[in-house]
C-alpha cells in the first residue's frame with residue numbers, strides 16, 4: 001500500500017525573494033495564474049492538461065478557496081483541495097496531489113503558494129490588534145485565547161525557544177553547532193540569486209553576536225520574512241514522459257501531528273517528524289543513507305536539528321555533533337537546504353516558505369540547480385513543519 | 401484623542417475569556433485555589449478544561465482542588481515583547497510548568513531572576529491579579 005511512485009513533479013516556478021517589496025502588488029489569485037503559467041511552461045505542458053488543484057487559504061476568500069482559484073484560472077478540475085497545515089501545507093499538497101493521481105481521478109495537479117503583497121484595500125477597517133500573535137489564535141473559544149495568549153506565549157519565537165531550552169537541558173547545548181546550521185545554509189544561499197541574502201555570507205560568530213530574541217534563539221537563527229512565492233506541477237507517468245525535464249517521482253510520504261501548542265507535546269524535544277519520516281522511508285523502501293540531499297523546513301535552526309535527529313539521519317541527542325562533523329553546504333558531506341533554506345533565502349509570506357523546499361528538491365534532482373548543484377543527486381527527502389513543531393509532512397523524491 | 405485611547409485599549413494585556421466549560425477553573429484561581437478536571441472513568445488529569453477527557457473521551461469529568469505544585473518543564477527569557485500588548489514587561493519570563501498530576505501549562509515565572517531559572521526547578525503557584533481576572537503564575541518553591 002501507499003504511493004507506488006507513479007506521480008511525478010515535472011515543472012516548478014518561483015519568484016525572486018525580496019525583503020522590502022516595491023514591485024507591482026498582486027492578488028493571490030493573480031499570483032496563482034502567473035505561477036501556474038510559469039510552471040506549465042517550465043514543464044512543457046499546457047493549461048488544458050491541468051485537472052486538479054491543491055491550494056492553501058487565500059486572502060480574497062475566507063471559504064471556498066479551490067473553487068475561487070479554479071474559476072479565476074479557467075480550470076476544469078476533478079480534484080480540488082485546500083490544505084490547512086501551516087508551514088507543512090506545501091509538502092502535504094504534493095503528496096495529496098500524487099495520491100489523487102495514483103487513484104486515477106486526475107492526471108495533472110498544480111500546487112501553488114503565493115506570497116507577494118496584495119494591493120492595499122481602500123476600504124480597510126481598523127487593524128486587528130491580534131495580528132501580532134502570528135499563528136496563535138485569539139478567537140473566542142480557542143484554547144490558545146484562554147491558556148496561551150494571556151501569558152504572553154504568542155507567535156512562534158516563544159514556542160521554539162521553549163523547545164531549544166528543554167533540548168539544552170536534556171542533551172546539552174552547543175550554540176556554535178546551531179549557529180553553524182544558519183552559517184552553512186547562508187553559504188548555500190550564495191549560489192541562489194533568488195535568495196534575500198545572496199551576496200551576504202555569514203560566519204558562526206556573526207550568528208552568535210546577533211541579537212538574542214528569545215533565549216537561546218538569536219535573530220540570525222530565525223527566518224527573515226519576505227515577499228516571494230512558488231508553484232509546482234505533479235502529473236501522471238503518462239504525462240511525465242511528455243515533459244521537458246527529468247521527471248521527479250514522489251515515492252514516499254508521511255504526515256503526523258498531535259498538538260497545536262507545543263506546551264502539550266508529549267515530549268517537547270521529540271518532533272512529529274519521526275512518524276512522518278518513518279512512513280515516507282517505508283513507502284519508498286529507502287533509508288537515511290540513501291538520501292542525497294535533505295531539504296528541511298527551517299523556520300529556526302532548532303527545527304533543522306530536530307528534523308535531522310527525528311528523521312533518523314543521526315541518533316536522538318547527537319544532532320549537534322552530527323552538524324559539527326558534516327558540512328551542510330551543497331558540496332559538503334551532508335547537503336541541507338541547498339537554496340539557502342528559508343534561513344538563507346527568506347521565508348516568503350503566506351505558506352510560500354514551505355514550497356521553497358520541494359521546489360529546490362525538484363531542481364536538484366532535475367540537475368538544474370546552477371551554482372549549487374549537488375553531484376549525482378537522485379534522491380531527496382523534503383520536510384514541511386507547521387506551527388510550533390506541530391504539523392509535520394515528509395515526502396521522498398526520486399529521479400526517473 | 402479618541403483614536404489614541406482606542407488604540408491604547410487595543411494594545412492592553414489580553415485577558416482570558418472564560419467559557420461555560422472553563423469557568424470553574426478561573427473561579428478557582430480568583431479564590432486562590434488551583435483546580436483541575438479529573439476523569440471519572442480513566443482517572444486521567446485534564447488541562448486545559450474540556451468537555452471530554454482527552455485520554456478516553458469520557459464526558460464524566462470532576463473538578464478537584466490540587467496543590468498546584470510542580471516543576472519548570474521549560475522556559476524562555478524574551479528580551480523583546482512577544483507582542484505589543486506585552487510592551488514594558490520585558491524581559492518576559494515565559495514558562496511551561498508540569499504539575500505533580502502530570503499536566504503542563506503555560507505561565508509566567510515571578511520572584512526569580514532570569515539567570516536563576518532552571519529546567520526542573522520546583523515551583524509553586526502565585527495568584528496574579530490582572531484587572532478583573534486572576535492568572536496562574538509560578539515562583540520557585
Ligand SMILES: [Zn+2]
Nearest residue numbers: 439442453456
Ligand atoms: Zn478519561
